Amino acid sequence: MKRQNVRTLSLVITTFTYLLIGAAVFDALESRSEQAIKNSVDEMRVDLQTKYNISNEDYEWIEQMVIEYTPHKAGPQWKFAGSFYFATVVLAMIGYGHSTPSTVAGRAFCMLYAAIGNTTITLIILNTNANHVPLGIPLGIVMFQSIGERLNKGASIVIRNLKKICRCKKTEATELNLMTATSVLSSIIMTSGAAVFSSYEGWTYFDSFYYCFITLTTIGFGDYVALQNDHALQNKPGYMALSVVFILFGLAVVASSINILVLRFMTMQAEEMHREDTDMGP
Amino acid sequence: MKRQNVRTLSLVITTFTYLLIGAAVFDALESRSEQAIKNSVDEMRVDLQTKYNISNEDYEWIEQMVIEYTPHKAGPQWKFAGSFYFATVVLAMIGYGHSTPSTVAGRAFCMLYAAIGNTTITLIILNTNANHVPLGIPLGIVMFQSIGERLNKGASIVIRNLKKICRCKKTEATELNLMTATSVLSSIIMTSGAAVFSSYEGWTYFDSFYYCFITLTTIGFGDYVALQNDHALQNKPGYMALSVVFILFGLAVVASSINILVLRFMTMQAEEMHREDTDMGP
Ligand SMILES: [K+]
Ligand SMILES: [K+]
Known part of the structure; x- marks a missing residue:
């Protein structure tokens, strides 16, 4: 074989x-x-x-009614703010499903939107950043990769300056430095995100952390979804903006860790191939 | 700037x-x-x-009860078959959320499972296939990329043989041939998948297509989820296997289209850079 x-x-x-x-x-x-x-x-x-x-028949009817009503409890989901949140969740491939299009036109547009969005964004990335971004990155996360790469660049500069201040001999930022930096940044985003959502949504800290993790891995179960209480989509524009920025910036940081991980293994692979070539000899 | x-x-x-x-x-x-x-x-x-x-208070209590009961209507979700389906949905980053862990231990393990699964699989891919697979591909889709690349290889061979039979001058499978082949294969999977799920689940053909699209893009809203009627997870092992294979094979085909798309743009980029180099001259 x-x-x-x-x-x-x-x-x-x-x-x-x-x-x-x-x-x-x-x-x-x-x-x-x-x-x-x-x-x-x-x-x-x-x-x-x-x-x-209550008869069994009526109970089943109640069940259907309650399930249909669930998204409406949070206030209008499709007014501009809600639609913007929905578009973010679709484009990032999270897909909580807390509210989904109910019309045929809405469903058709949703498919078109996801397809065009991801293709376009993939093409943009591939065209603009081919030298610095690993190609073929997640359809959904793809747009964050570019920010991720910039973050890594910024981190390198900070690390280099820190090393100069500490009068280190070698001031270059190593891969390990960078990986540590992104890990620390990811941890900060996850833990502080968990604290913020926990206070806004009244979730336990663990559940809030679980929400942040499931969101930033783009799994998006939808068992916990931000902005679904007290008509927050309409009444708390600041919190609404924060939630969107959390998703966009959080995914960018995740992308920057992937960016480093991938660069690291590309280097390893190249070294291994070089060794093989040398070993094979005549 | x-x-x-x-x-x-x-x-x-x-x-x-x-x-x-x-x-x-x-x-x-x-x-x-x-x-x-x-x-x-x-x-x-x-x-x-x-x-x-019914008093307002009792109605709210009914609401909570119905929502909590929803996943149980489909029969046990966490017996082996259901747990296997859940693991597939997590590892592929689809995350329907039709049923989610309710215990703290379950949630903690779910995070660990997603983290380890995706890291390990990324490392395996990076180690084994570095020459043929674009690096840094979707954390979730990553494991399907390898199958996708094999599919492309298979398609090339089929196309080459077909061209020989047709006595074409150039028998090599071009990129355009391959892209057409994967597009056709994707369309077949989507349309036939939609037909199968429509007949098993009683959805309209459009809704069933919407389900297939939302699943294979890994968005996974969970407004439509297979295997949630008539205790299908327990009683219809054939249909259960089919659903899992649909996800795994479908994502592999999607990955193979990405694979070609990426290779195509890598080539374009390389050509462009070559032109730039030549133009710059002395
Ligand atoms: K989801
Ligand atoms: K998802």
Whole structure:
């Protein structure tokens, strides 16, 4: 079998193994709690139906109604501020799903918007930054890569000046310096972001951290979503702006760590290939 | 101002402009329908509360209960099959959020799982495929890139043989051939996927296509999620396998289109730089 095929196959096997491990752990951690929640809600439901004498048919209808109403509880989701938040969440590929287009035209435009947005942005990046940005970066994160690369540049300068002040012999910013810097910056963004959202949304600090992590990895479950209380989209423009900047700037920092990681492995790879070439000799 | 900074700034401005346009269009398309839905649900709610004489307090409690119960309607989400589906959705960064960990341990493991999974897979890709895969590709899509590259290789061979059969002069598969091939393959996967999910889930064809698009772009709103009816996770293992394969294979095909797109622009960029070098002369 060709070497390339073997590698791809082993990658597929690794992925499936990792999925199996994940499935086993999630099962072990969540199944019991799930059963407990289901039992308690089942009981409450029976109590409620008995108390008000609600037929099963009507209860199902209530369920549908409540689910449909959920996004509306947070106030208008599609007025300009809400639509802007939605567009950010789509373009960054986070897709919380806290509110989604309900019309056919809205859904069609949403697909077009994601497709054009990502293609255009990919082309811009590829055209402008080919020398400095690893190519083929995440469709969604792609637009942040450019800012990420600038951040790295800025960090290098700060580190160099710090080293001059400390009278170090070598003032160049090493890869390790940069990786430390971005790690520190990522940690600051995650922890301070968690603190801010925790205070605005009334979440526990852990849940708020979980929200920041799930957002900045662009997974975006939507079990926790900012701006969904007290009509915040309309009434708290400052907090609304902060949330958008958190997403955009946070993803840029994530992109800058990827940027370094990738540059590092490109160098390693190049060195290895050079060694192989030398070893092979005549 | 330095050229690099100008470019980054113009990228930021482009992105914000695109977000503003998106916000305006989504507002125009969705706001009216949103208001109409809200009004009709408001009316139904009043009717219901009057019919059964439910207090406002109890109604809010019903709301909470229904929302909490939603994932349980589909049957156990965290038994092995459901956990496997969840792990796939996390690792591919889709994050439907149809069901999310409810325990602190579950949430902590989920963050660890996403972090390790994506780092490890990035490193594997970078180590094994550095010559053929554009580096720094999507954290989530990264593992599919390798399969995507193999698909392209396979497509080249098929195209070359077809050309030989047609007795073409040049039998090499051109970039344009390959791009056409992946586009056709993507279209087949999207349209046939839409047909399959439409028949299994009872969605309209358009909604089913919307589901496939939102899934394979890894946005994953979760307004439409497969395997959430008739305890499908437990009772329809064939359909469950099909859904997972659809995600994995679909993302691989998407990755293979990106692979070509990126290679194409790398070539263009190299040519441009070569021209610039030649023009500059002495
Ligand atoms: K999502
Ligand atoms: K997502």
